[in-house]
Amino acid sequence: MKWAHVERARDILAREQGTVVKDWGGKLPIALVYPNTYHVGMSSLGFQTIYAALNGHRDVVCERAFWQRRFSSDDPVVSVESQQALADFYVVAFSISFEMDYLHVVQILRQAGIPLRADERDEDWPVVIAGGPAVSANPLPLADLVDGVLVGEAEEGIAGLVETLWEGIDKPRPELWQRLARLPGLYVPALDPKDKETVTRQWVRDMETFSTATVIHTPDTEFGGMHLIEIARGCGRGCRFCLAGFACRPKRERSLESILAQAERGLEYRDRIGLVSAAVSDYTQIDALASQLREMGARLSVSSLRVDPLSEPLLRALSESDARTLTMAPEAGSQRLRDMINKNVTEADLVHAAERASDYAFGQLKLYFMIGLPTETEDDISEIASLCRTVAHHFRGRVTANVTPFVPKAHTPFQWAAMAPVEVLDARYAQLQQELRRKGIAVRGESAQWSAIQGILARGDRRLNDVLTSVQGHSTRAWYKAMQRLEVDPQDYLGEREMDQTLPWSFVDSGVRDTYLRRERERAIRGAATEPCPVEGCDRCGVCKDP
Numbered sequence: 001m002k003w004a005h006v007e008r009a010r011d012i013l014a015r016e017q018g019t020v021v022k023d024w025g026g027k028l029p030i031a032l033v034y035p036n037t038y039h040v041g042m043s044s045l046g047f048q049t050i051y052a053a054l055n056g057h058r059d060v061v062c063e064r065a066f067w068q069r070r071f072s073s074d075d076p077v078v079s080v081e082s083q084q085a086l087a088d089f090y091v092v093a094f095s096i097s098f099e100m101d102y103l104h105v106v107q108i109l110r111q112a113g114i115p116l117r118a119d120e121r122d123e124d125w126p127v128v129i130a131g132g133p134a135v136s137a138n139p140l141p142l143a144d145l146v147d148g149v150l151v152g153e154a155e156e157g158i159a160g161l162v163e164t165l166w167e168g169i170d171k172p173r174p175e176l177w178q179r180l181a182r183l184p185g186l187y188v189p190a191l192d193p194k195d196k197e198t199v200t201r202q203w204v205r206d207m208e209t210f211s212t213a214t215v216i217h218t219p220d221t222e223f224g225g226m227h228l229i230e231i232a233r234g235c236g237r238g239c240r241f242c243l244a245g246f247a248c249r250p251k252r253e254r255s256l257e258s259i260l261a262q263a264e265r266g267l268e269y270r271d272r273i274g275l276v277s278a279a280v281s282d283y284t285q286i287d288a289l290a291s292q293l294r295e296m297g298a299r300l301s302v303s304s305l306r307v308d309p310l311s312e313p314l315l316r317a318l319s320e321s322d323a324r325t326l327t328m329a330p331e332a333g334s335q336r337l338r339d340m341i342n343k344n345v346t347e348a349d350l351v352h353a354a355e356r357a358s359d360y361a362f363g364q365l366k367l368y369f370m371i372g373l374p375t376e377t378e379d380d381i382s383e384i385a386s387l388c389r390t391v392a393h394h395f396r397g398r399v400t401a402n403v404t405p406f407v408p409k410a411h412t413p414f415q416w417a418a419m420a421p422v423e424v425l426d427a428r429y430a431q432l433q434q435e436l437r438r439k440g441i442a443v444r445g446e447s448a449q450w451s452a453i454q455g456i457l458a459r460g461d462r463r464l465n466d467v468l469t470s471v472q473g474h475s476t477r478a479w480y481k482a483m484q485r486l487e488v489d490p491q492d493y494l495g496e497r498e499m500d501q502t503l504p505w506s507f508v509d510s511g512v513r514d515t516y517l518r519r520e521r522e523r524a525i526r527g528a529a530t531e532p533c534p535v536e537g538c539d540r541c542g543v544c545k546d547p
Contacts, residue, residue: 005076006083012038013080017269018216020051021081022061028166030054030062031079031089031126035096035104038066038080042221045212045228045276046132046154047095052215053158054093060162063089067104077112086112089126090169094146095154096132099457100450102142105130106468109145116469118147118190123170129161134458136201137247138410138505141457143189144465147173148180151508152202153233153248155210157185187508189462200509201247207233207254212276213262217269226274226301227266231259231289235278236533239331240342240524241370243409244278246517247510249543251278251533256285256292263293272299272321281306281314290317304329304368307353308345319360326357329368333384337373339527342520347387354395364398365391371428372406372420374524381428385435392441400442403429405451409458411510413520415503418496419455422448449476456493461504463488513542 013019032051034041041047041064054062063079065086077086086092092114094105106116109128115121118128131150135142139149150157160183168176174190181188185202204210212230219225234251235244263273273293277283280302290313293300299321302314305328318326330345332338338345357365369384384401392399405425408417420428425448433443453476457464463486471482483490497503499518506514523530539545 005078009078009080009083012218012220015220016216016218018214019081020055020062020215022055024061024082027059027061028091028162028169029084029089030060030091030093031065031084031086032062033065033067033086033092033094033108035067035094035101035108036098037069039221041066041095042216042218043223044095044097045214045230046097048215049210049212049230050093050095050131050154050158053155053210054162057159057162059166065108067101067108072111075111077108087114087126091165092126092128094128094130094132094135096130096135096142099134099141099454101134102457102468103471103474105142105145106471117144117465118173119144121147122173123176127165127169127176133243133247137243137508137510138458138460139187139189139508140462140504141460141464141468143462145469146189147177149187149189149199150202151185151187151199153204154202156202156204157183160184161186198507198509201511203248203511204233204252207252208258211262213266214269223274223301225270226272227263227270228274228276229259229262229266230254230276231280231283232277235282237279237282237344238342238520238530238532240340240413240520241331241373241406241409243412246413246512247411248278249510249512249533249541251282253283256289259289260292260296263296263298267296267298271297272301274301274303276303279306280304281309281311286311287313290314293317294320299323303327305353306345307349310349310353310356312356315356315360319362324362325364325366326353326362327366327368328353330387331368331370332373332380333369333382333387334380336527337376337380337383339529340375340524341373342524342530344529344532347390350387350391351394354391358394358396362397364400365395366400366402367391368402368404370406371403371432372425374406374414374417376420376428378428378431381431382435384432388436388441389439392439398442400444401432401436403432403443403445405446405448407451407455407458410503410505411508411512411517413517413524415459415517416497416499416521419452419494422452425451447476452476452490452494453479456490459493459497459504511541511543516541 063081128146130146136151168179177188187199214228232253234248236251294317300317331343408414467482
C-alpha cells in the first residue's frame, strides 16, 4: 500500500460533509466504484443516491472508490472511507454513466489485481456487479467482465440484491450466478441466455419512496457549491435520439412539498439549490417551486432550460440567484431536422428566450447542437450557424455553440441508424467554426474519433470484451489497433442496421415496445412530430402498462 494514496483519501475525507463511515464487523463490504475521477463521480447524483441506499442497510458497509487519471499499474485502488484495497471487499459495484468509462473499468480491475473475467474469479475474489444508464441499455460490451448487471433504476433492485449476495457470497460462483439470475432486472452473463430470455428494466413507480439529493457535500466537484435535488425522473418529450427519453420512461415527479422539505435540509449546508431532471421547466409546478425556493432564501441553478414553455418565475429566480449563464439545447439548426428528431422547438421560441434572457441581464447563452444526425446535409450545418447568429442578434451577451457528434443509442428510435463517418463529422465541425468565427461566436466540440468509439460501445456485442481487455494504452489509435488485431470491424457497429434484424441488446426489455420504436423511426423519416407523453399514464409506448 502506497502511503500517498492513503493520504490522498484522508485529505478528501477531511473536506467532505455527510460521509458514512461504518465498522466492517458483521457487515457485507461493498466498494461502490465510479470509473472516472472523484471530481466527475461526486458530481453524479445517481452515484450518491446508491451510496446512501446501500449504507441504509444495517448489515452493509459501502465505501467509494474512483479511477485516477494518472494511472500506473503498480498504484493501488483504495476506498475513500477506510483506505481498504479494492480486492478486500466482498463486492465491487461499478456505477457506469458513460460508455467511455468501460475502458476505466478494465484499468481499475487490473490495477486492483482482480482477474478481469468473471470465469477467472472464484469465491475468494470479489463479486463484480455493474449498473447505470450505459450498461443498462446494452450490457454486452462488459458481459464477460462482470458477474451481474442490474438493469434499470438501482433503487428498485438494491434490497433483493443485498439479500441474495449475503446468502450466496461464500457459495461457488455458478451457484451464486443462479441465485442472482432469479432477481428481477438482474442479467447474469455467465449463464446460457436460454436461462433468462429477457431481462426487464426495473424502475421506481413512486418517487416519494426514495430520496434523491446530495448526500455528501464536497468542494472538490463541479457542483461543490450547491445542494442537488432530483425533482423529476424520465421525460415524455420523445426526442428520438435520446437514451434517457426512452430508457428512463415514464416521466415521474416528486411532490412540491417533498422537494421543499429536502431543500430546507440542503440549505443547512449550501445556500444554492440545484434542480435536477431531464427537463426542469417541464416540472408541472415549476413556477411555484421556483418562487417558494426563493422565498426560503435559496439561490437556484438548473442544468438546462427548455424554451417551450419558458417559465418566467424560474427565469426570474435564476437571475436573482446571480446565475450568469443559461443553457438551451436546440439540437439542430434547421426546423426540418428538429422535426425529424422530434425536438418541438422553433426559431421563434429560441428568439423569445434570448430576448427574455437579455431582459434579466444574463451574460451568456450556451446553445447545444448535434452534428451527424440522420439525413443531415451541409445546408443543415449552415442553418446551425444562421440560428446562432439570429439568437446572438437578440441577446445582449455572449453566445457559445457547443457541438457533439450524434451517437446512435440502443432502445431509441435511432438504434438502427448509421453514425456519420469521422471525416464527415470533422469537416462539418470545421465548416461551423468557419461560419461562426467571424461573428465572434465561439464553437466548442467533442472529438469525432472518440465519439466513434463511444458509438461502437453503445451498440456493441460480446466481441468487444476482448477488445477492451487487449487495448494497450489510452488513445484512439490503440483502440483501433486492438480491433484490427482481433479482426473486429468497426463498421459492424457504426453502420446502419436492418430494421428486421435481431439486435444484440434485444434481450433487455426497456418497457418500450419495439413496434413503437419502429413507428417512431418511420415518423422520423417522414418528419412527423409525436405529441409528448400525457401527465397521466397511457399505453402508447408500453411502459405504463400494468406491471
